[in-house]
Amino acid sequence: MARYRPVDTQPKLIPIDLAAQLLPGTFEHALQHLLEQAIDLTPFDARYRNDTTGAPAYAPAMLLRVVLFAYSRGIVSSRAMARACEEQVTFIALSGDSRPHFTTIAHFVRTLGEQIAPIFAAVLAVCERQGLIGREMFAIDGVKLPSNASKHRSGTRADFERQASKMEQAAEAMLARHRAEDARPVEPTLHAKDAARVEQLLADAAQLRSWLTQHPTDRRGPTGAVRKSNRTDNDSAKMATSKGVIQGFTGVAAVDAAHQIIVEAQAHGTGAEQELLLPVVEATAALRTSETLITADAGYHSEANLRALAEGGVPALIADNGLRQRDARFATQGRYTALPNPLHDKSRPAKKPSEVFSPADFRYDPVARTCVCPAGKSLYRKGATNITRGHIAEHFRGAQRDCGPCPLRRQCLRTPDTTPVRNVAFFRDRVGRTVNYSALMRERIDTEAGRAQYAQRLATVEPVFANLRANKRLDRFTLRGRTKVDTQWKLYCLVHNIEKLAKSGYAV
Template sequence: MANYKPDLSCQSKFIPIDFAQQIIPGTFEYALSHIVDKHLDLTTFDDWYNNDNGGAAAYPPSVMLKIILFGYSRGLVSSRRIAQACETNITFMSLSGDEQPHYTSIASFVAKMKDKIEPLFTQVLMICDREGLIGRNMFAIDGCKIKSNASKEWSGTFEELERKQTKLRRASRRIIERHQAQDGLSEDEVQHDLKQKEKLDKSADKIKQFLASNEEKIGNRKKPVKSNVTDPDSAKMTTSKGTIQGYNGIAINDDKQQIIMQAQVWGSVGEQQTLKPAVEQLQTQLAKLGTPDAFNEAKFTADSSFHSEVNLEFMATTGLDAYMADTAFRSRNPLFKTSETYQTEKEKRRLKRSKGRARLFNSTDFYFNENELTCRCPAGKEMWLSVKSIETAGRHYVRFSGYLKDCRVCPLQAQCMRKVPSKQGRQVQFETNKADKYISYTDKMRVKIDSSPGRRQYSKRLGTIEPVFGNITVNKGMNKFTLRGQEKVNAQWQMYCLVHNIEKLRNSLH
């Protein structure tokens, strides 16, 4: 008969722990602890506290920074989960010296970081530069859209929010009218309806207070844009996974080791408007690193979402060798023209945008005579010259419109217009004076980026900036900001970018 040793897995055992031995060289936690303790100047945090003559002692900023940044590196975004880890995880205990801050202390520390994160970010960049991780050969910019701590259901223009408020008030009144009409309701039904009425009134009051204390946002086209009642700085954004209420995290990084040089979040601002302030902040960072003339020798890449005539004109003044794609960049590439995979995926995206509708006629399907300034539609009907001169980015166009009486009965209407015309017929415009046109910055960039060297330089962008966002959103689990307000969200975004940069230093610091 076999004789086995007893299974004592359910037995408790006290083991002496040396916290210093838990922080192993070559790991992220070692690099984090080494940088915070020996390289960062944390004296600016002293301004937060005035408790030397009374009150409880505060948790050291070094401890708070360590546990928060380490929590972010392990996908712990919420303050409650970080506080719990300080009680149960040996690495968190080692970093904190067995301090166990309450989750409210952690949340308060993160919320106040908006005034302290910039100098810390710069100090870490200086360490990266000292370790030779910044090459200054090429910089790449891109944006990452992340959900905010606000529901998109609370978004709308002021007119839409007023309608929603009226609708909520009407629903609240209907509950009272129902009670007046039906005296025989049970006590449970009455309590349920009263709670529902209280909820409706509270929501309506929330909208009323927001409308009274905020000004309506006006977009680039001088039209009202949607505001969010919960987080007014956030905005509705379209992503590959649908529409979200969130922020766009912009980052510029260096191509040598993917070090993030500049980071900032934006709400209801298009990516085109973020390029100039981002590049100016990058120049400021490089000056702090002691290389203010780095722009004269560096390259810069950006995708089509940053492309505009204004941005190209600005980039021409910076000294950077810029490569910025336009929306037709892929379609001009001979490799993509003959690629069945690209054409198939392009058609899938078009069908998704158009909700399965067939492709409509474009300008190439119309018959335009530039000398006589006449135009006929695909059905053979004459069109009238509605606008004789349109100037955009140094180019001149003319616009024609179809006669409403022709478009309403046209047999090709389904292939030409999205909806049945009610006010005007189909419009189409053509470029004129191509031979003697003004050579714009867009034209110059198109020639530059379509060349073999240009395509080769631009192709490096994908491997420079995209892995950074993959690391932050997937590996680090940053798929939703926990704070509200652009300043606080910006601090949280920069802290995640700080985690990314410190992670690059873990093999350099021993």
């Protein structure tokens, strides 16, 4: 009968060379080399006042290594990080077997604040020395993620006032009812369950009143419109996604097309992407050249953004909502919207056919400034220039001799029995606008070269978000406040950039 050596899986005390666990070419080796030799972390010394008294502190480089490596493995919880520093060899090697407590790790991440920006810039400088930043195109896009906030606690100050009043009225009604019952000698006093309910209502109402006192004004957007506040995290925002409405932040990234290096990362508590474009473009000014192309999807398209980019001399291709409708390559996309989708019904209700001729049925020549109706009759132009609701338009009117006996009269007029002739208007531009930047952008992006350049955007930025969300399991922000969430977003983007460095052969 065959005999085999025993396999002993019991715990052993084995000497381990911790430095040998960080193999060249791996993420952890590149991370160790960066934080020990390439990045200056002396600004962290200002955090501590233990030169002569107090216990020695954990080294910021060690804590940063642990956090970044944990994020690269999809570990977000500080408790899980602390446990990994006791159980997993790679974590033990990166931490030098120092076993930091989970509260130490959580406090370090929570208080990083503005100190993460110089580290992010230092890693970019290393990427540039390695030749990973091409500066030919920066693709900008964002991802909406839920945060550590409840969307049920969102609303305006008026909403919160009404909620507090309803709670107080409900508590008062319950108390009044029980006072009336207590007046009867056979009825018991206020039940414990009802008393707890009244106490909870009054406590919630008091909390609402306190929040309203601490926040005397509503949140407002760039245009001054009132935005909903949130009592859990007032920096977060309620935003619509393909999977429903969430309460969270938008993580924006600008990605270089050469090797998909994230050159700028910001987190904002708004779902309106239009107002996020210019801050990211301005933040990349030091990295861009005069020929660096900025690309972004239709969510970032607005006349104000295009004007600012044009006036700043920034080359850009920003799509508009009608880009695919004008592109012959998407002529057959309608057949896919008809397919059933359990998550989202992409089909649109069929438009009701117009009962009368629309302006599109008239032949309008903007050069000759003439108009011919569907019956083949020329219309009179009314004035040189007409302004309707802030738009410059050309108005045309049919002649009585043509419209009166016309056989298409009932197809042309909504009330043919009372309306003598047809009027039609063609709009050209807004009042006071000298340059239509949206039209200029459409002309540029609809060219063969423009479409080819814009097509690179998808392959540049989307794989980055796929890596962060799927591989790194970033499905939500775990902190509160824009500063802390922005720090966490930059940490994840740092992980992505360091991975690129490791795969390029850095520190091998």
